[in-house]
Amino acid sequence: MDSIKHINIKNGSNSLLGFNSLLFVIYGLFIIFIGFPIIYTFGTVLFENDLSNSFKLLNNATFSLLFKSLILASSVGIISTFFGTILGFLLYKTNLKFRSFFKIVLLIPLFISPYILAVAWKDFFFFLFGNSSIISSYFGVIMVLSLIFTPLAMLIIGSALSNINSQIEESALMLVSFKKMVFSIMLPLIKPALITSFVLIFIFSISEFSVPAFFGVKVFTTEIFTQFSAFYNHGLAIIQSTLLIAICIILLYAERKYIADAPFLSVGSKGTNNKMYDIINYRKLGQLFLIVWLIISIVLPFIILFAQSFKGGMHSFIKAFNLLLPTFTNSISLAFVAAVISVFIGFIAAYFSIRPVRVYKSFEWVLLLIFAIPSTIYGISLIKFYNQPEFGFIYSTSTIIIIGYVGKYTFISAKLISNAIKQIPNSIDEVSQIQGISIFSRLSKILIPIILPTIFIAFIISFIFSLGELGTTIKLYPPGTEIMPIKVFTIMANAPQALISSMTLIVFSVTLLMISIFYFMLNPFIKKYHSIND
Amino acid sequence: MKNLSLIIIIFMASIITACNSDSNVVVVYTSVDQVFSEPVLKAFEKETGIKIKAIYDTEETKSTGVLNRLLAERNNTQCDVFWSGDPVRTIVLKTNDIIQPYNSEMAKGIDAAFKDTDVYWTGFSARARVLIYNKDILSRADVPQSIFDLVKEQYKGNVAIANPLFGTTTFHISAIFNALGDDRAKQFMMDLKANEVIIATSNGDVKKRVMQGQVACGLTDTDDAYEAMKESDNVDIVFLDQDGIGSLIMPNTVNLMKNSPNAENGKKLIDYLLSKETESRLAISCAQMPLHKGVETPQDVTSLDNIKPMSIDYDKTASKLQEIQLYLKNWVENN
Numbered sequence: 001m002d003s004i005k006h007i008n009i010k011n012g013s014n015s016l017l018g019f020n021s022l023l024f025v026i027y028g029l030f031i032i033f034i035g036f037p038i039i040y041t042f043g044t045v046l047f048e049n050d051l052s053n054s055f056k057l058l059n060n061a062t063f064s065l066l067f068k069s070l071i072l073a074s075s076v077g078i079i080s081t082f083f084g085t086i087l088g089f090l091l092y093k094t095n096l097k098f099r100s101f102f103k104i105v106l107l108i109p110l111f112i113s114p115y116i117l118a119v120a121w122k123d124f125f126f127f128l129f130g131n132s133s134i135i136s137s138y139f140g141v142i143m144v145l146s147l148i149f150t151p152l153a154m155l156i157i158g159s160a161l162s163n164i165n166s167q168i169e170e171s172a173l174m175l176v177s178f179k180k181m182v183f184s185i186m187l188p189l190i191k192p193a194l195i196t197s198f199v200l201i202f203i204f205s206i207s208e209f210s211v212p213a214f215f216g217v218k219v220f221t222t223e224i225f226t227q228f229s230a231f232y233n234h235g236l237a238i239i240q241s242t243l244l245i246a247i248c249i250i251l252l253y254a255e256r257k258y259i260a261d262a263p264f265l266s267v268g269s270k271g272t273n274n275k276m277y278d279i280i281n282y283r284k285l286g287q288l289f290l291i292v293w294l295i296i297s298i299v300l301p302f303i304i305l306f307a308q309s310f311k312g313g314m315h316s317f318i319k320a321f322n323l324l325l326p327t328f329t330n331s332i333s334l335a336f337v338a339a340v341i342s343v344f345i346g347f348i349a350a351y352f353s354i355r356p357v358r359v360y361k362s363f364e365w366v367l368l369l370i371f372a373i374p375s376t377i378y379g380i381s382l383i384k385f386y387n388q389p390e391f392g393f394i395y396s397t398s399t400i401i402i403i404g405y406v407g408k409y410t411f412i413s414a415k416l417i418s419n420a421i422k423q424i425p426n427s428i429d430e431v432s433q434i435q436g437i438s439i440f441s442r443l444s445k446i447l448i449p450i451i452l453p454t455i456f457i458a459f460i461i462s463f464i465f466s467l468g469e470l471g472t473t474i475k476l477y478p479p480g481t482e483i484m485p486i487k488v489f490t491i492m493a494n495a496p497q498a499l500i501s502s503m504t505l506i507v508f509s510v511t512l513l514m515i516s517i518f519y520f521m522l523n524p525f526i527k528k529y530h531s532i533n534d
Numbered sequence: 535m536k537n538l539s540l541i542i543i544i545f546m547a548s549i550i551t552a553c554n555s556d557s558n559v560v561v562v563y564t565s566v567d568q569v570f571s572e573p574v575l576k577a578f579e580k581e582t583g584i585k586i587k588a589i590y591d592t593e594e595t596k597s598t599g600v601l602n603r604l605l606a607e608r609n610n611t612q613c614d615v616f617w618s619g620d621p622v623r624t625i626v627l628k629t630n631d632i633i634q635p636y637n638s639e640m641a642k643g644i645d646a647a648f649k650d651t652d653v654y655w656t657g658f659s660a661r662a663r664v665l666i667y668n669k670d671i672l673s674r675a676d677v678p679q680s681i682f683d684l685v686k687e688q689y690k691g692n693v694a695i696a697n698p699l700f701g702t703t704t705f706h707i708s709a710i711f712n713a714l715g716d717d718r719a720k721q722f723m724m725d726l727k728a729n730e731v732i733i734a735t736s737n738g739d740v741k742k743r744v745m746q747g748q749v750a751c752g753l754t755d756t757d758d759a760y761e762a763m764k765e766s767d768n769v770d771i772v773f774l775d776q777d778g779i780g781s782l783i784m785p786n787t788v789n790l791m792k793n794s795p796n797a798e799n800g801k802k803l804i805d806y807l808l809s810k811e812t813e814s815r816l817a818i819s820c821a822q823m824p825l826h827k828g829v830e831t832p833q834d835v836t837s838l839d840n841i842k843p844m845s846i847d848y849d850k851t852a853s854k855l856q857e858i859q860l861y862l863k864n865w866v867e868n869n
Contacts, residue, residue: 496761
């Protein structure tokens with residue numbers, strides 16, 4: 001028996017070695033294809049040019065603007081996480097009516113470009129007050145971004161809530177009241193998800209350019225854009241971007257430190273069902289909250305979009321459809337492939353980021369670095385590196401777009417997946433390791449089935465963001481390539497409002513359709529391994 | 535799992551098939567709105583059989599995305615032809631030494647004022663800066679006739695201009711600086727600010743604010759203004775300063791990129807863009823004013839012969855623009 005065990009452990013060690021090699025290959029490829037172009041551009045700009053004048057321009061006004069952006073991004077992070085927690089709880093932990101409907105419908109703001117939503121909200125405020133000056137302010141930017149990113153918080157937190165071991169909740173309920181259990185047990189258990197939600201939304205908000213630019217609100221990204229596009233001062237723009245990246249790194253470091261030091265409870269096996277609650281006394285209030293949120297975040301802007309689209313009958317809608325038709329296959333394919341690659345790399349990075357080896361952890365940091373770079377600078381970095389005759393097979397084809405998407409969004413997949421892995425007790429992995437089960441079997445038969453819902457959510461988020469990505473794609477798309485968001489935005493200039501609104505509605509419908517298809521195709525797999533469906 | 539693998543393979547295959555290469559092509563980057571430029575390019579493709587591969591710009595990036603991309607690609611040019619909505623961007627490219635001269639036969643009928651002296655770029659179909667106003671707010675008699683009227687008390691808080699750091703507004707302001715001299719121009723800008731001018735995000739935003747009645751009037755380009763007039767009956771336009779410094783005229787410009795990969799096809803496209811047919815087409819689609827004589831235009835398109843143009847040297851204006859950018863940035867931020 002001993003000898004069999006010895007052999008198994010040896011096999012396990014061999015497979016671990018193989019898996020480590022796989023990690024290094026993927027890590028290496030990521031660095032070569034995505035990390036190195038960034039280092040190359042930043043290195044070229046920072047070390048080859050005389051930036052003393054640019055550094056002089058980093059004055060008090062710059063730092064004051066940075067501070068304002070920090071406040072703005074923090075506000076959006078806190079508001080979105082707060083409302084995302086309420087929505088996540090109501091939709092993933094209670095038996096309120098029409099939960100499945102709300103789960104899908106409330107995601108809608110994520111499907112639409114922030115710029116389009118900003119336009120719709122500005123029109124709505126004008127319709128309501130006869131003036132849009134109220135929304136053309138910091139308040140407006142915070143409001144619109146919070147409405148956009150709350151669904152992201154809802155997804156992350158909802159996923160964490162449904163992963164909590166029901167036995168812990170049931171045991172707690174035997175000792176304390178429901179309210180106390182929520183605040184003392186449930187929320188501390190999902191602390192990593194709450195922090196992840198805040199951090200991701202903070203980074204998204206501080207990097208967001210289109211909404212503050214549209215509302216005429218000056219933030220750090222609009223300043224970077226001005227340096228880049230009005231002054232053609234690429235050096236200063238890159239130095240300013242470096243400040244943004246530094247802030248994101250500090251934030252992530254603090255998050256890591258906090259999570260590591262927090263009294264973090266490992267959550268048990270996901271073989272147990274998600275416990276659902278009947279909030280008898282608050283049922284009406286909960287239902288009302290969902291309806292009010294639906295009206296504010298979706299119905300109101302959509303009324304504007306619909307009214308504008310069909311003002312002159314179906315003509316604009318048909319024209320919009322014909323304009324977008326050539327973009328569908330290409331856009332969906334690229335987003336799909338990028339999302340698959342992002343989730344794959346994100347899983348590898350996440351799996352190793354929780355190991356106590358520094359080189360493994362560095363992968364997630366690299367992902368963060370790239371995620372935090374403003375889209376325009378990221379796009380230019382890829383151009384500067386890949387626009388060489390020998391890289392024509394990448395730069396002149398859609399491969400460059402996939403590289404752009406993967407670099408930009410793999411961090412999100414890695415973050416979500418590592419968060420899910422952290423909720424699994426090490427003992428499960430350790431026991432199977434002692435049994436000599438190979439790492440590939442442990443991953444495919446134990447770990448991946450447990451975190452399959454999170455993998456699916458990571459895929460969906462990567463897909464949605466890739467499908468709607470504009471800032472980097474506009475810099476990279478090969479001439480003649482038809483991409484959905486690019487088409488909407490290039491047509492937008494000087495096109496009638498009805499056409500623009502129609503295009504927005506079509507983009508939204510296509511995104512929703514694709515997500516529904518993925519859901520119905522992948523749901524049987526998820527159900528097979530994991531009863532996530534409440 | 536098999537189904538999933540199949541889907542991935544299909545998607546991968548569709549991407550690979552989308553990446554086929556073609557030699558009879560011309561690559562064009564344009565900052566002209568896609569709704570107006572694409573039909574012209576499609577017509578060229580149909581007439582010549584040369585495949586057009588185009589990159590268009592977005593309003594979100596204030597139409598500077600394409601220009602920045604051209605600058606970033608300078609070491610390995612992908613683009614053959616750059617079609618710009620105004621001369622400023624082309625002059626930036628010329629300053630950066632990434633375009634080459636091309637003297638098109640088709641440009642013979644175009645006035646030398648609209649061409650680069652070394653034919654690095656050639657102008658065609660022009661737009662003008664105009665005042666768009668809301669007829670429900672301003673009667674014809676109350677409409678400003680000069681840009682300098684905009685600082686009058688009666689228009690306080692009721693005038694919009696786009697962010698002068700970008701696009702044609704920056705060009706307009708630098709032309710005013712050249713026309714008036716720095717001191718008078720700065721005084722005018724101060725007066726505008728004192729009169730609580732609204733800084734909109736773009737010319738499109740100016741148009742929208744006027745149409746909605748948020749402001750009485752605003753400065754914009756003729757193509758935006760004509761689109762507004764198509765969408766709404768409550769707006770009209772005025773060519774300013776017809777008794778004074780004149781209206782700013784901004785031709786489209788086209789140029790051949792240095793080391794253009796498909797230079798011969800690029801020249802054919804430039805010839806096509808500079809033709810009377812293209813000018814006629816642009817006059818119909820977006821009320822642009824032809825620079826050739828004798829081009830048929832719709833009745834509502836004003837002829838250049840009927841407008842007093844602002845006297846302008848495009849190179850000097852572009853140079854002034856670089857000089858005053860920091861001043862304009864401070865002007866916007868301290869507004």
